[in-house]
Amino acid sequence: MRTVYINTSSIKDIFNQLQQNLGGKLNARPQEYNLILDNEVASGVITGVCFKSRICFMEYDVTFKEDTTITSHTPINNPIHFMYCAKGRLAHSFGDEVEKHILNQFQTGIFSSDPSKDTVLFFEKDEQVRISNIMVDINQEGSSDENIDQLRDQLLKTFRPQNGANTFAYTGSYNLKIAEQMEQLAAISQKGLVRYLLIQGTVHLMLAMEIQQHKEDRKNTKNNFGSLTKDEMDDLRELSAFIRNYPEVQYNLKYLSSKSGLSPAKLQEGFKILHNRTVTDYIRNVRVETAEHMIKTTDLNISEIVYSVGLTSRSYFSKIFKERYNCSPKYYQDHQNALAATA
Template structure:
């Protein structure tokens, strides 16, 4: 394993320090510092930028040929770090501790070291890792914020107020879709220089806002959390599969949510995010789509089709079709067959 020591702040100097340790060069554009990982160590890049008010962002997008440990050991109070693992994994421990925290894809961690103790980040070999780190110099940040933090949870309030780093702090969870969207927007932003710096500064404050809201949501019981996490998208997709596979005899929405490990509010938010509709609307639309498919590709009766899509009332099926198409199921089938016959004759 290769270890490098970073004994500098702010983030521009951090990038310079890492570049020196890796025997490579860095570039600077409008106070954003970038180093490319040398081929002998792996591939990728690390970016760093500081803003007025105590905020800064480090962006790691790299893959190393051997385990790489970055030891942040500057002899002063270290920034408060909000770590987001977008891809791969990251291992973190405090300089004065042997306990290692494994931060995996879609996870986030809030870390603050005690006194002048630093942070040790370890990247595993041959693992492509993308990590965003929002860094806050609490002393500078507190001087900028004139209002108090009474609306913030007491532990978080104490954390921001601990400008002398009297206590260690560690909290981990899964980052929200709101934060995921911010990361995507940052990655896709193409402007450079002053416009990019201004944009990233805005995103830094937006990240902090969404993170505080996420932390408050993390304090709720699991069945009462509201914000959808990026990791929960897979569970939403599992709910979709249940709906489509079991449409004939579908469980109630709360039971489906329970089966995939979500509460109803979370599942509703997920459907709104992925499909811009409620769960009920998705079910109704899928039933209609399935009915159309069976009407055009089978000779099943309307009642039989109703059984296959979970609708036992023939009159209700007719109402649904009338509302959607302005015609009855039988007329829809007839019109479809006639149009297909005409098309075949035309192509002869």
């Protein structure tokens, strides 16, 4: 087994130590790092970025060639770790403790401990793993941002060890919405300040989703947050993608139930968990978003766009478009054309 030992909380030093242990090519932007691996140790990429709010984000999208552990020892500012497994399977433990906390695909995990405990991540040989780790340093006090101070206070009360314990561990329900945010994060192509702000906004949204997931799991403990299995969640994710790709299909619950193999009740339950919407609301929202994109990127008129996204009533489309974007589709199209003419 290969062991990688990290003894710093500086994002720059973390990546330098990772490169020393794993090899690879290290690329650096201001406060953003990218370690590309393609050798006898591992293949894939490790990325990371830190913000002035003392929130750092790391993503591992790697396949190790042998069982590997990455141990982090940061006794001065031991952060709270908000983890999410988007692919594969990962195990976490505190130091040399025997107990391991398993994160399966689409599961969240929140871990914190007193400074005497290390954070250990276990990667199995030849298994591609993609995980995100948002690290929040709650020991830094007196920042210039009152909202950040309030966030730290709340996290300290909720996710730090309590009642004499020296560790806190939580593994949550399945959540596909965070995986979607990771995809959006990977798709950011802008550079400079715009890139930094987009990454920061997405990471903060992921953090909010993980905190909300913990809150909802606690609230619904008695109900076990529904009866959906991981395979059923996978089916729902594929079904959601199908609807996004083919908004013009005339959907109904019977058709979707037949296509997914899930009962109408489980469809509604799953869409509420994944998208916080009913099935009908989700379909309507996809159609409106697709239409908005078509208005910006095609020369089709409004009536053509309405039929292209599976709707039959232009007046109904205008109503739901205005509810979403606070203007009529015709107004939106006219102003897109005006902007194009002056560009």
